[in-house]
Amino acid sequence: MLGLNRKDLILFLIVVGLVVFAPFILNPFPEDSGLARFNAGYPDLMQRFVIFGIFAIGFNILFGLTGYLSFGHAAFLGIGSYAGVWMMKLLTVNIVPAIIASIVVAGVFSLVIGFICLRRSGIYFSILTLAFAQMAFALAYSVLTPITAGESGLQLSLNDPRILEAGGGSSIPAANFFGLTMRDGFEWALGGWVFTFNFGYYFCALLMLVAFYVSIRIFRSPFGMMLRAVKSNQQRMNYTGLNPKPYTLAAFVISGMYAGLAGGLMVAVDPLAGADRMFWTASGEVVLMTILGGAGTLIGPVLGAGMIKYFENIFSRLNERDLNALYDFLPDGLQGVAVSVSQMFVGDGWLLTLGLMFMLVVIFLPGGLVEGGQRVSRLFRRRKKTKTDDPEHHPQPSPHVGE
Amino acid sequence: MGILEVKDVNKRFGGLQALGDVNLSIAENSVHAIIGPNGAGKSTLLNCLVGKLIPDTGSVMFDGQSVLGRKPYEINQMGISRVFQTPEIFGDLTVFENVLIPCFAKRDGAFRMHAYEPMLAERDLVAEAEAMLDEVDMLAKRDMLASYLSRGDKRRLEMAMCLVQQPKLLLLDEPTAGMSRADTNNTIDLLKQINAKRDITMVIIEHDMHVVFSLAQRITVLAQGSPLVEDAPERIKGHPKVQEAYLGHAA
Numbered sequence: 203m204l205g206l207n208r209k210d211l212i213l214f215l216i217v218v219g220l221v222v223f224a225p226f227i228l229n230p231f232p233e234d235s236g237l238a239r240f241n242a243g244y245p246d247l248m249q250r251f252v253i254f255g256i257f258a259i260g261f262n263i264l265f266g267l268t269g270y271l272s273f274g275h276a277a278f279l280g281i282g283s284y285a286g287v288w289m290m291k292l293l294t295v296n297i298v299p300a301i302i303a304s305i306v307v308a309g310v311f312s313l314v315i316g317f318i319c320l321r322r323s324g325i326y327f328s329i330l331t332l333a334f335a336q337m338a339f340a341l342a343y344s345v346l347t348p349i350t351a352g353e354s355g356l357q358l359s360l361n362d363p364r365i366l367e368a369g370g371g372s373s374i375p376a377a378n379f380f381g382l383t384m385r386d387g388f389e390w391a392l393g394g395w396v397f398t399f400n401f402g403y404y405f406c407a408l409l410m411l412v413a414f415y416v417s418i419r420i421f422r423s424p425f426g427m428m429l430r431a432v433k434s435n436q437q438r439m440n441y442t443g444l445n446p447k448p449y450t451l452a453a454f455v456i457s458g459m460y461a462g463l464a465g466g467l468m469v470a471v472d473p474l475a476g477a478d479r480m481f482w483t484a485s486g487e488v489v490l491m492t493i494l495g496g497a498g499t500l501i502g503p504v505l506g507a508g509m510i511k512y513f514e515n516i517f518s519r520l521n522e523r524d525l526n527a528l529y530d531f532l533p534d535g536l537q538g539v540a541v542s543v544s545q546m547f548v549g550d551g552w553l554l555t556l557g558l559m560f561m562l563v564v565i566f567l568p569g570g571l572v573e574g575g576q577r578v579s580r581l582f583r584r585r586k587k588t589k590t591d592d593p594e595h596h597p598q599p600s601p602h603v604g605e
Numbered sequence: 606m607g608i609l610e611v612k613d614v615n616k617r618f619g620g621l622q623a624l625g626d627v628n629l630s631i632a633e634n635s636v637h638a639i640i641g642p643n644g645a646g647k648s649t650l651l652n653c654l655v656g657k658l659i660p661d662t663g664s665v666m667f668d669g670q671s672v673l674g675r676k677p678y679e680i681n682q683m684g685i686s687r688v689f690q691t692p693e694i695f696g697d698l699t700v701f702e703n704v705l706i707p708c709f710a711k712r713d714g715a716f717r718m719h720a721y722e723p724m725l726a727e728r729d730l731v732a733e734a735e736a737m738l739d740e741v742d743m744l745a746k747r748d749m750l751a752s753y754l755s756r757g758d759k760r761r762l763e764m765a766m767c768l769v770q771q772p773k774l775l776l777l778d779e780p781t782a783g784m785s786r787a788d789t790n791n792t793i794d795l796l797k798q799i800n801a802k803r804d805i806t807m808v809i810i811e812h813d814m815h816v817v818f819s820l821a822q823r824i825t826v827l828a829q830g831s832p833l834v835e836d837a838p839e840r841i842k843g844h845p846k847v848q849e850a851y852l853g854h855a856a
Contacts, residue, residue, distance in 0.1 A: 205721070205722075205723070419720070419721075420720075422722050423719060423720050423721060423722055424705075424709060424719035424720075424721075424722065424724070424725060425718050425719050425720055427698070427702055427705070427706065428706065428709075428719075430695070430697060430698055430702075431695050431698060431702075431706055433697060434695040434696055434697040434698055435693055435694065435695050435696065437689075437693050438693040438694060438695060438766075439678075439706075440676070440677040440678050440681075441655065441677055441678070441681055441686070441687050441689075441693070442678075442681060442706060442707045442710045442766065442770070443678050443679075443681035443682045443707070443710040443711065443770065444678055444706070444709075444710045444715075444716075445676070445678045445715060445716060448715070448716035449716060452716075452718060
């Protein structure tokens with residue numbers, strides 16, 4: 203079905219399920235319990251999960267398949283955002299032109315930047331992309347202020363032309379998709395729980411599913427095979443009559459367009475674009491997401507993006523009271539100790555938690571969270587079937603890409 | 606007029622004359638060996654043929670066209686494939702995919718973004734790749750990752766990747782280096798088989814005289830960057846100049 207093999211289809215359906223039921227899955231604790239602070243099922247964060255999921259999926263097409271580590275991908279995110287806001291200023295607050303423009307503009311920029319950066323590989327490629335991203339950041343802050351609005355960030359205003367829109371009105375119209383307002387939604391109280399369904403989230407989620415589906419198809423296509431060949435052995439590729447460069451450039455542009463889409467969605471749900479979106483830490487973040495989840499796997503980047511955004515938004519807000527609620531089941535003395543130890547890792551210390559986790563994953567699970575999942579499932583499978591060693595003593599058939 | 610004509614090729618690396626006035630004519634569908642002591646310029650010559658190095662002077666004509674100034678992938682598209690000293694394969698890909706890629710490259714030459722997997726079957730590429738694997742006796746290892754193969758198998762795979770492109774000229778850079786005697790003999794048999802079955806010209810660079818004398822129809826001896834002798838194998842063996850180059854004056 204859908205041109206996917208059985209394994210990919212199951213994976214895709216699982217992701218569809220997770221995304222559709224995210225408002226439930228991310229809200230496991232009742233509203234009035236002390237643990238409600240661990241809930242992540244509010245629209246703003248859910249949108250961020252899927253948007254950064256798209257960003258990481260796209261990054262993984264470049265890094266996971268061809269092995270080229272771009273350290274300036276946030277530039278395309280920022281460029282996409284600016285293009286999106288400009289469309290909303292000039293044409294209409296309907297988000298369709300904004301999203302199309304952000305993809306196209308980011309694609310054009312990545313074509314130019316990729317063409318230059320791909321003259322080098324390895325660390326030099328990374329440095330070149332980093333240089334471009336920092337240039338974009340600096341320009342957006344200074345010289346290009348008329349286009350980017352510099353420090354204050356580019357936002358909608360009442361005086362925008364919006365030529366496709368019926369004029370008038372005394373307030374800035376809200377971003378919408380043919381009338382469906384992005385920030386609209388409804389809440390559903392069920393027992394002690396309150397589940398929020400937000401239109402903006404579902405719109406982004408739908409596009410993430412499309413992006414995810416396209417990435418599966420790219421991974422499985424002959425084109426994806428060529429990209430893996432680029433990573434594996436460029437010398438052999440050259441002597442097989444294939445010029446690796448167009449393949450890498452195509453991957454670069456595709457992942458740039460994914461980043462543009464993510465940038466466009468960011469302004470679709472919140473019409474504001476700032477230069478800090480292009481800062482190098484933002485580029486580094488997507489690298490972390492991809493590696494944490496598992497570079498070169500299909501689902502890894504999405505998991506990594508979710509994980510990092512969860513930590514960034516939930517752990518950073520926890521305080522002593524939340525921890526006391528978490529360790530409520532412990533005896534008093536122990537509770538005090540547990541809370542004071544945990545306190546180092548939450549609040550402002552969330553980066554410490556993230557850093558330690560990243561270290562642990564890179565050292566013990568080089569394949570990221572996906573490898574962790576595979577090891578656990580293999581453990582269960584081994585219990586069922588005992589001896590399967592083949593007599594010829596070949597290495598175990600290792601997992602291929604994207605499992 | 607041979608399929609490959611090398612005329613007055615010179616190559617210098619700083620003060621070192623790596624190749625000096627090399628002239629070579631390789632007849633179509635022959636097996637031609639190039640031998641010589643270490644540092645004789647064998648690999649440099651090979652690199653000049655495939656576009657990795659550009660000679661300072663001279664010309665290299667393949668099938669009536671100059672190869673000079675062309676990129677390695679363009680030269681490959683002209684019909685020259687190369688087997689490396691250490692097998693160059695796609696280690697992260699399966700054995701099958703390793704052969705599939707050259708199938709594609711042969712059909713479509715330069716960049717094309719093939720988006721759909723079913724296309725493979727439509728265009729018989731799967732059957733073609735599998736037939737090739739069968740020919741080199743590796744169909745059983747179809748889905749293994751290529752990096753897990755033994756050295757001998759990697760070599761067979763590399764040859765399969767070259768042969769599936771149906772090149773007119775196959776360059777082999779020490780195809781049996783580092784192999785056991787049994788693997789070496791297997792490789793010799795494979796090459797003989799290939800040569801008998803197809804219209805293919807082979808140029809072999811080799812140290813192992815056993816391989817050279819069981820395969821080559823003609824041998825060129827290089828010494829210090831210049832061809833010393835070119836002759837049939839039986840006459841090379843006892844040639845005084847060859848013995849001198851390999852063993853020094855005392856011999």
